[in-house]
Amino acid sequence: MEESMVEKKSDSSSKTSSSTEAGAEKVANSVLFPCKYASSGCEVTLPQTDKREHEELCDFRPYSCPYPATSCRWQGSLDAVMPHLVQKHKSIPTLQGEDVVILTIDINMPGEIFWLMMQSCFGFHFMLVLQKRRKYGGSHQFFAIVQLIGTEKQAEKFGYRLELNKPQHRLTWEARPCSIHENIASAIMNDGCLIFDTFVAHLFAQNGNLDIKTSWIKRFTHYDTCRAATTDMAIDGLDCNPLIEHLLLCRTVTSVLQ
Amino acid sequence: MEESMVEKKSDSSSKTSSSTEAGAEKVANSVLFPCKYASSGCEVTLPQTDKREHEELCDFRPYSCPYPATSCRWQGSLDAVMPHLVQKHKSIPTLQGEDVVILTIDINMPGEIFWLMMQSCFGFHFMLVLQKRRKYGGSHQFFAIVQLIGTEKQAEKFGYRLELNKPQHRLTWEARPCSIHENIASAIMNDGCLIFDTFVAHLFAQNGNLDIKTSWIKRFTHYDTCRAATTDMAIDGLDCNPLIEHLLLCRTVTSVLQ
Numbered sequence: 001m002e003e004s005m006v007e008k009k010s011d012s013s014s015k016t017s018s019s020t021e022a023g024a025e026k027v028a029n030s031v032l033f034p035c036k037y038a039s040s041g042c043e044v045t046l047p048q049t050d051k052r053e054h055e056e057l058c059d060f061r062p063y064s065c066p067y068p069a070t071s072c073r074w075q076g077s078l079d080a081v082m083p084h085l086v087q088k089h090k091s092i093p094t095l096q097g098e099d100v101v102i103l104t105i106d107i108n109m110p111g112e113i114f115w116l117m118m119q120s121c122f123g124f125h126f127m128l129v130l131q132k133r134r135k136y137g138g139s140h141q142f143f144a145i146v147q148l149i150g151t152e153k154q155a156e157k158f159g160y161r162l163e164l165n166k167p168q169h170r171l172t173w174e175a176r177p178c179s180i181h182e183n184i185a186s187a188i189m190n191d192g193c194l195i196f197d198t199f200v201a202h203l204f205a206q207n208g209n210l211d212i213k214t215s216w217i218k219r220f221t222h223y224d225t226c227r228a229a230t231t232d233m234a235i236d237g238l239d240c241n242p243l244i245e246h247l248l249l250c251r252t253v254t255s256v257l258q
Numbered sequence: 259m260e261e262s263m264v265e266k267k268s269d270s271s272s273k274t275s276s277s278t279e280a281g282a283e284k285v286a287n288s289v290l291f292p293c294k295y296a297s298s299g300c301e302v303t304l305p306q307t308d309k310r311e312h313e314e315l316c317d318f319r320p321y322s323c324p325y326p327a328t329s330c331r332w333q334g335s336l337d338a339v340m341p342h343l344v345q346k347h348k349s350i351p352t353l354q355g356e357d358v359v360i361l362t363i364d365i366n367m368p369g370e371i372f373w374l375m376m377q378s379c380f381g382f383h384f385m386l387v388l389q390k391r392r393k394y395g396g397s398h399q400f401f402a403i404v405q406l407i408g409t410e411k412q413a414e415k416f417g418y419r420l421e422l423n424k425p426q427h428r429l430t431w432e433a434r435p436c437s438i439h440e441n442i443a444s445a446i447m448n449d450g451c452l453i454f455d456t457f458v459a460h461l462f463a464q465n466g467n468l469d470i471k472t473s474w475i476k477r478f479t480h481y482d483t484c485r486a487a488t489t490d491m492a493i494d495g496l497d498c499n500p501l502i503e504h505l506l507l508c509r510t511v512t513s514v515l516q
Contacts, residue, residue: 136395136397137393137394137395139394168417168449169432169433169450170431171431171432172429172430172431173430174428174429174430175426175427176426191426191461192427192457192458192461195454195455195457196453199450199453200450200453203450
């Protein structure tokens with residue numbers, strides 16, 4: 001009898017506490033908080049529970065210094081990134097024009113090193129980083145990573161092509177750049193980058209120097225054309241943007257002979 | 259005094275022997291021998307000293323069976339290679355047409371394996387071999403090797419392109435095929451092949467299957483065009499053949515939109 005009383009008590013008390021929690025959660029979710037980057041321009045307000053998730057990807061979150069392999073702790077707005085690079089990291093060579101940039105590297109330089117270059121075109125700045133990393137087993141691998149000094153949305157509007165050339169041979173990598181706002185490691189895991197080992201580097205190098213050509217395309221979509229073209233061998237399996245990108249590159253070549 | 263006499267004697271005898279050797283060599287070089295492949299059609303005759311060097315590269319030397327990773331010891335004439343492959347190695351899939359062939363592989367198949375496919379176009383047979391090899395450290399690497407069932411001279415007239423595609427990404431390798439008469443290992447050392455590791459394979463694979471597209475071009479030279487075009491970004495550094503090859507590929511794409 002007593003036991004059943006106890007049971008009843010604990011039963012009713014647990015009901016009360018759970019309904020109280022539900023009520024508190026309802027209240028918390030109805031209260032909207034501003035994003036912590038409101039002072040930088042973000043106008044989003046959202047419940048406490050969604051706040052962290054938004055702030056981790058907020059376009060107004062500060063940009064870190066994209067200069068690789070340094071301890072630079074600088075953070076700031078997107079507009080301040082280029083001035084910071086120019087003032088604090090003076091050694092970056094910058095070239096103008098979308099057509100091609102040649103980065104020449106001495107592939108025999110010892111150790112784990114990187115080469116860095118900026119390319120300015122379409123009113124944007126693109127950063128090309130080539131890293132030479134040691135693999136398990138002692139041999140080296142080269143990684144070419146391309147980033148836009150801009151937002152993820154802006155990065156989606158561009159495509160690039162990296163080329164290694166020697167007579168009768170060509171290795172080409174075509175992709176979209178990632179934004180300096182993205183996590184490089186996960187961007188490479190998801191989208192990859194141009195990766196080649198020392199054998200390929202020596203194959204394309206001349207006197208120990210390797211030229212890497214870069215060309216940029218501002219993408220635009222053309223879905224009707226895409227649908228009409230999806231059976232073509234050279235574009236089957238590609239979405240609209242690379243199709244247009246590829247055509248633009250092709251026309252650049254073709255026009256030379258006209 | 260005696261010593262000087264001895265010196266004189268030895269001096270004159272060495273002169274006699276060296277002049278005898280020179281004479282013998284002169285006679286040997288004036289005698290011409292037929293190539294050991296004369297019965298197969300080689301009409302070359304040459305001194306004994308040059309015979310071996312010629313025979314190692316003679317176009318009339320027998321062709322070995324090009325089927326990879328087998329103990330097949332077959333040798334025969336070029337005309338007999340395809341009949342041999344069809345009769346003794348029945349499992350080779352063969353596709354017609356130069357435009358594109360898709361070789362789909364299950365990249366997760368365990369162990370060191372290879373995939374083989376024949377492509378027939380321009381009146382020739384081309385063999386595409388993709389090998390999955392274990393690297394030092396336990397990871398795997400893929401090698402795509404393309405061979406013409408033909409002579410080295412015939413191989414120089416062709417160019418091929420291998421493509422890995424996914425939306426907004428493309429990895430392309432353009433090169434000339436090697437002949438089945440060439441040593442594959444040294445051909446790869448000199449000219450390379452499409453090499454990619456498991457990370458790149460997974461990047462382009464869908465549900466564990468990787469598509470490799472192949473397109474072929476019969477090359478022709480056009481030196482005036484080449485000279486006029488050598489400043490263009492997309493062809494600078496390439497010789498005439500890849501220029502034309504690239505243009506043909508480009509025009510195939512461009513024509514889809516016209």
